[in-house]
Amino acid sequence: MAEGVLQFNVASMVENLLQQHGKRLHDIDLASRKAEEASLRRYEAAGWLRKMVGVVAGKDLPAEPSEEHFRVGLRSGTIFCNVLNKVHPGAVAKVVEAPSDTVIIPNENLRNFLAAIEEMEFRLLKSLTWNRHGGKSSRIVNCILALRSYHEWKQCGGNGLWKFSGSTRGPSAGKQMDRKNSDPLVNSISRTSTGENLDSLSSGENSCGDLVEDFDEVDTSNTLQILVRELLSDKTREDIPVIVEQMLTRVVEEFDRRLASLKEQVRTTSQEEGVPSSHETRDIEIPSKMKEESCSDMEIPNEMEEESCSEMEIPNEMKEESCSEMETPNDMEEESCSEKEIPNEMKEQSCSEMEIPNKMQEESCSATDCYDGISKELFLKHHEFVECQQKSIQKLKNMLYSAKEDMKMLQMKHQEEFNNLGKHMNTLAHAASGYKKVLEENRKLYNQVQDLKGNIRVYCRIRPFLPGQANRLNPVEDVDERTIEISATSKNGKGKKSFTFNKVFGPSAKQEEIFVDTQPLIRSVLDGYNVCIFAYGQTGSGKTHTMTGPKELTQESMGVNYRALNDLFLITEQRKDTISYDISVQMIEIYNEQVRDLLATDGGNKKYPLTKLLLSFCLTVHVQGRDLTSGAVLRGCMHLTHVPYRNSKLTQLLQDSLGGQAKTLMFVHISPEYDALGETLSTLKFAERVSTVELGAARTNKDNTDVKELKEQIASLKAALARKEGGESEALQHSRPSSPDPQRLMSSGSSPSHSSWNSPGDSCKAEDQMLSG
Numbered sequence: 006m007a008e009g010v011l012q013f014n015v016a017s018m019v020e021n022l023l024q025q026h027g028k029r030l031h032d033i034d035l036a037s038r039k040a041e042e043a044s045l046r047r048y049e050a051a052g053w054l055r056k057m058v059g060v061v062a063g064k065d066l067p068a069e070p071s072e073e074h075f076r077v078g079l080r081s082g083t084i085f086c087n088v089l090n091k092v093h094p095g096a097v098a099k100v101v102e103a104p105s106d107t108v109i110i111p112n113e114n115l116r117n118f119l120a121a122i123e124e125m126e127f128r129l130l131k132s133l134t135w136n137r138h139g140g141k142s143s144r145i146v147n148c149i150l151a152l153r154s155y156h157e158w159k160q161c162g163g164n165g166l167w168k169f170s171g172s173t174r175g176p177s178a179g180k181q182m183d184r185k186n187s188d189p190l191v192n193s194i195s196r197t198s199t200g201e202n203l204d205s206l207s208s209g210e211n212s213c214g215d216l217v218e219d220f221d222e223v224d225t226s227n228t229l230q231i232l233v234r235e236l237l238s239d240k241t242r243e244d245i246p247v248i249v250e251q252m253l254t255r256v257v258e259e260f261d262r263r264l265a266s267l268k269e270q271v272r273t274t275s276q277e278e279g280v281p282s283s284h285e286t287r288d289i290e291i292p293s294k295m296k297e298e299s300c301s302d303m304e305i306p307n308e309m310e311e312e313s314c315s316e317m318e319i320p321n322e323m324k325e326e327s328c329s330e331m332e333t334p335n336d337m338e339e340e341s342c343s344e345k346e347i348p349n350e351m352k353e354q355s356c357s358e359m360e361i362p363n364k365m366q367e368e369s370c371s372a373t374d375c376y377d378g379i380s381k382e383l384f385l386k387h388h389e390f391v392e393c394q395q396k397s398i399q400k401l402k403n404m405l406y407s408a409k410e411d412m413k414m415l416q417m418k419h420q421e422e423f424n425n426l427g428k429h430m431n432t433l434a435h436a437a438s439g440y441k442k443v444l445e446e447n448r449k450l451y452n453q454v455q456d457l458k459g460n461i462r463v464y465c466r467i468r469p470f471l472p473g474q475a476n477r478l479n480p481v482e483d484v485d486e487r488t489i490e491i492s493a494t495s496k497n498g499k500g501k502k503s504f505t506f507n508k509v510f511g512p513s514a515k516q517e518e519i520f521v522d523t524q525p526l527i528r529s530v531l532d533g534y535n536v537c538i539f540a541y542g543q544t545g546s547g548k549t550h551t552m553t554g555p556k557e558l559t560q561e562s563m564g565v566n567y568r569a570l571n572d573l574f575l576i577t578e579q580r581k582d583t584i585s586y587d588i589s590v591q592m593i594e595i596y597n598e599q600v601r602d603l604l605a606t607d608g609g610n611k612k613y614p615l616t617k618l619l620l621s622f623c624l625t626v627h628v629q630g631r632d633l634t635s636g637a638v639l640r641g642c643m644h645l646t647h648v649p650y651r652n653s654k655l656t657q658l659l660q661d662s663l664g665g666q667a668k669t670l671m672f673v674h675i676s677p678e679y680d681a682l683g684e685t686l687s688t689l690k691f692a693e694r695v696s697t698v699e700l701g702a703a704r705t706n707k708d709n710t711d712v713k714e715l716k717e718q719i720a721s722l723k724a725a726l727a728r729k730e731g732g733e734s735e736a737l738q739h740s741r742p743s744s745p746d747p748q749r750l751m752s753s754g755s756s757p758s759h760s761s762w763n764s765p766g767d768s769c770k771a772e773d774q775m776l777s778g
């Protein structure tokens with residue numbers, strides 16, 4: 006049908022071209038009208054045949070066929086036989102169903118058709134005009150239209166002889182066909198009916214062979230030939246090539262224009278039907294109307310074509326994948342895949358049924374069915390794949406939402422914990438501040454307690470008899486916690502003499518007991534107080550034993566010095582997180598009013614061996630602590646040695662620990678032997694007076710006589726001291742506020758003093774020095 010349309014359009018284009026050239030020729034116009042009239046008559050014949058046999062049986066014959074399609078659709082003779090059986094049931098006993106492209110010469114159906122007519126004695130067909138002048142196709146058209154007229158005449162109750170009027174516009178009621186009419190075709194039929202061999206049909210002018218020949222010959226459209234012939238009939242030989250070239254150029258241009266218009270029409274239609282644009286390009290050569298008709302000729306439902314088109318949207322990869330998964334036989338699979346790869350070509354072939362043999366159309370149909378099955382399966386797989394992806398995406402969305410919620414919860418929890426931590430930190434800072442205040446208060450209270458115990462404390466220790474002194478008389482009459490009672494001889498003022506101290510330790514007292522009252526003062530040193538711990542007493546009374554210990558030291562036998570230093574470092578370690586301490590040691594020897602620095606070096610070598618240093622008669626430990634939080638600095642010192650108290654230099658040295666806030670512990674040692682009784686009594690008197698100074702007026706001196714004597718001795722000592730030491734007392738007063746400088750001490754006094762501190766007179770002088778300070 007496409008060719009028919011195009012051929013008709015070419016004729017029109019040529020006509021239009023001629024009109025544009027102002028060469029509208031009457032003959033040309035007449036030829037065009039004739040061609041158009043011939044086409045209309047052909048359509049009329051084809052339409053009646055299709056109506057008679059039905060669309061399915063008439064699928065090989067388009068409704069509006071070109072001459073070529075008209076010839077091809079009828080050359081099998083099948084439609085002729087079926088139509089004749091409709092007009093006269095049973096007229097053709099055997100109809101061979103064969104594809105339209107099957108060429109059988111002489112055609113069996115045509116021979117059966119003619120034979121049927123002979124048997125039916127259709128002499129009425131004699132009236133048909135088998136006019137060769139109208140073209141071979143026109144003769145067939147006229148024959149068909151005559152048969153239609155006869156059929157209609159019969160349906161209208163016609164009887165007797167039917168006379169063909171030659172009109173194709175339907176039967177004329179009551180018209181009679183002249184059966185005597187001599188027509189070449191009828192004649193040939195008549196001859197056949199007289200017993201001639203059917204094969205002879207092909208030899209007769211109007212035989213079946215003529216009819217077959219009519220179908221077999223290629224009847225190119227003579228319309229154009231007529232037009233061209235008429236156009237060039239009056240032209241000179243020189244003008245013809247130019248005119249033909251010009252005409253062909255315009256025809257081609259017009260053809261291209263209309264083809265483009267047709268493509269645009271197809272594209273628009275495809276878009277309206279939702280066909281992807283990528284397929285439009287492949288389909289543009291076939292108008293949608295043509296496709297529908299062609300497909301209907303092929304008995305392919307439109308839905309199938311639509312499905313095929315929709316399947317075209319499936320990505321090639323998926324199609325390939327699905328094809329690879331197909332379980333169809335290999336040959337079928339290959340065919341399907343090849344069909345899949347070039348679906349548009351297949352579609353074109355299917356639609357262009359006029360150019361494709363029926364067999365190929367059937368293959369195309371079967372391929373389309375197969376392709377449709379594959380496409381559906383692909384579609385299902387695609388749909389399933391998309392659903393799976395959508396579920397995965399939804400699951401991911403849910404996980405993302407859950408993760409976001411968890412993150413929010415974590416952020417809230419973190420913020421809450423952060424706030425709580427901040428509050429906790431504030432509480433801790435407040436508590437720390439309070440704790441420091443408490444520590445400070447505790448320190449003050451602690452040292453207040455030490456103050457209440459007395460800044461100068463005097464302890465008396467009685468040395469036990471040494472080995473080999475057993476069973477010797479002991480002047481110590483009685484000892485309790487704070488009092489010692491001495492039984493004096495007449496030489497020393499006969500009678501019992503009682504002395505009171507902060508504490509009295511008997512001969513059996515352990516080193517640990519001696520240190521008990523000393524230990525709290527170590528903490529005071531680290532709190533910034535000055536402490537002086539010294540031993541006092543006659544030779545061999547046990548001073549070294551108390552302060553250092555015996556030669557063979559054990560944990561139990563360690564003296565005050567070791568224990569004090571141990572506690573000092575222990576407390577320093579305990580406070581290391583809050584206070585940083587620097588500890589230094591000073592070792593000075595005072596002998597014959599000469600002060601020597603035992604740690605001084607002489608040419609890189611120490612002047613004194615370590616053993617002598619450890620046994621040194623004056624050890625001073627300086628402590629400097631820095632509060633790590635506030636930066637406040639505390640300074641304290643601790644003097645450890647036994648002291649020949651009468652020594653003025655020593656008094657000067659110990660000035661920072663003999664008054665004010667300083668804590669002084671004096672361990673007074675006495676020997677138990679009778680032969681040292683005088684010295685013992687003098688020592689006890691001196692020590693008790695030191696303690697009495699500290700106790701002040703609150704302490705009542707029970708012995709006024711002793712006080713009077715003491716005052717006299719003090720006055721005497723003052724005078725003597727003034728004479729011997731000149732302005733030393735004045736210097737002592739001026740230097741009191743600061744710690745003593747060993748260098749200054751060593752250079753200030755060089756004159757020897759008393760070589761022995763054992764005499765009571767010396768003791769009184771020392772007491773005077775201390776009291777004056």
Ligand SMILES: Nc1ncnc2c1ncn2[C@@H]1O[C@H](COP(=O)(O)OP(=O)(O)OP(=O)(O)O)[C@@H](O)[C@H]1O
Binds near residue numbers: 469546547549550
């Ligand atoms: N409490 C005591 N228990 C046992 N032995 C002691 C005690 N006190 C002192 N001694 C012993 O007495 C002797 C003399 O003691 P020590 O050397 O300590 O006296 P001193 O006062 O330091 O003498 P000096 O003034 O001459 O140095 C030593 O052998 C010592 O071991």
